[in-house]
Amino acid sequence: MxxxxxxxxxxxxxxxxxxxxxxxxxxxxxxxxxxxxxxxxxxxxxxxxxxxxxxxxxxxxxxxxxxxxxxxxxxxxxxxxxxxxxxxxxxxxxxxxxxxxxxxxxRLEGETLGRRIVRDPALADARRVLAQQCGAAMARIHGLATEHLPRLRTACARAELDFQAKLHKSHATVRPVFALALQWLARNAPADVAQPVLVHGDFRNGNLMVDAQGLRGVLDWELAHLGDPMEDLGWICVRSWRFGGGKALPVGGFGTREALCAGYVEAGGRLDAARLRWWEMLGTLKWGIVCESMVQSWIDGTEPELEKAAIGRRASETESDLLALLAEEAA
CATH class of the missing domain: 3.30.200 (Phosphorylase Kinase; domain 1)
Structure with missing residues (x-):
């Protein structure tokens, strides 16, 4: 070292x-x-x-x-x-x-830890505007002319669902809730967007820099690709990224869907609420499968760090989140 x-x-x-x-x-x-x-x-x-x-x-x-x-x-x-x-x-x-x-x-100055962004009293004013600022930032990302961007992979709804289904199957685990979610996602999968846009791919609380005025920086672009713009909006709403913020503040634990969507539309984004909900469901399942992958790598010894096992146990939390989402869709 x-x-x-x-x-x-x-x-x-x-x-x-x-x-x-x-x-x-x-x-x-x-x-x-x-x-x-x-x-x-x-x-x-x-x-x-x-x-x-x-x-x-x-x-x-x-x-x-x-x-x-x-x-x-x-x-x-x-x-x-x-x-x-x-x-x-x-x-x-x-x-x-x-x-x-x-x-x-x-190097920007600000807070990146999700739990502090949700709870720090010094960021109370920032939290009031942060969801709207995130929506606006997403719209600007999605509005970039793709012909002027580097060559990136394309991953729209059906391809991403197929990938997650195959990855889960490769683990040879029995998780009835994952199976139920996969069935719902397959039945309700939207058609691929006619014109894929730049998608950040990991736009969530934990990958944001926040200061007293709100959003200071969007970080960690390594999963950027071309795809459905609603993927980013759904991902930031996944419960695992709320850090205790709860159901009332589904956007990163600091804001409402209404504020996120208002910021998105005001900055020129075109909203599709049904697609957003589908991507939130897929995002929840995706994180569960990532957790499942981590614990499998710990069990087979390929990645023996205890952190893998600790994160891996959160697959069960995503099962609870998926059941809540499925219940809302059935209501």
Whole structure:
């Protein structure tokens, strides 16, 4: 770890003049997070706070179903130009930089922890406007001209449902609620949108930077793809992202669907309430299957970290959430 840090420090110091006018000493380099595929590092150049996102290895930079870090940088830049709150990208790494695959961007100030966003008294005013701001940001993302974007995978309703069904089947587990949800989703699957748009893919509480004025930045674009715009609106409403906010505040635990949709329409988005509900159901099931995948990887020893087992147990929570959604649809 120390060797990795020193190598990265040396590479960033060589890059300093490209990152900040006049350059300056690189300091306060620390790793914020990083799993098997991506790392996030914080550092300063001449006192200017920056963030480095990079692939853990060259292999992970090329695949794993993500948009790819170079594409992420392009998408963030395009979204920011369209009025989406997002950090400015300062440099996309090149092979000769010696720092791997990734990009450097401004470090924003604000809160990212979902539970604090929902509960912190200092963010009370922000919570009153946050759902509407999220809706507006989504509309601007969905409104980007796809012909000017990098080549991305396309995943609309039927393809995403088929993928989740196959993934669940591969686990060889017996979960009657998942089976019931899959049946409902298959019966009610909407036709694929005629013109897929840019979808963030993970727009939720926990991937947002929030300050006292509200939405400061939309983060973590690695799952961006082309698809149905209602996917993003449904995903932020999944109960798992409410952090105790409860049924009255379905949007991230901080806002109402009405506020989210109002912000979306006011910023030029076209709303389809039935599709939104379908994507909320699929999103709930999807997170349950992700949890199921984590516990399976812990059981078979491929990912022995205790965190995998701890998150994996939440599959049962999504079963309860799915039953509540199914009951609402049947009412």
């Amino acid at each position: 120390q060797d990795e840090r020193q190598q990265l420090l040396d590479a960033l110091q060589a890059l300093a003049p490209r990152l900040v006018p006049g350059g300056g000493p690189v300091a306060e380099l620390r790793r914020l997070s990083g799993g098997a595929s991506q790392q996030t590092w914080a550092f300063t150049v001449g006192g200017t706070p920056l963030i480095l996102r990079r692939a853990a290895t060259a292999e992970h930079g090329r695949n794993h179903g993500s948009a790819g870090l170079e594409n992420e940088a392009v998408l963030i830049t395009a979204a920011r130009a369209a009025g989406v709150p997002a950090p400015a990208v300062r440099h996309v790494l090149r092979p000769e930089d010696g720092a791997g695959q990734g990009f450097v961007m401004d």
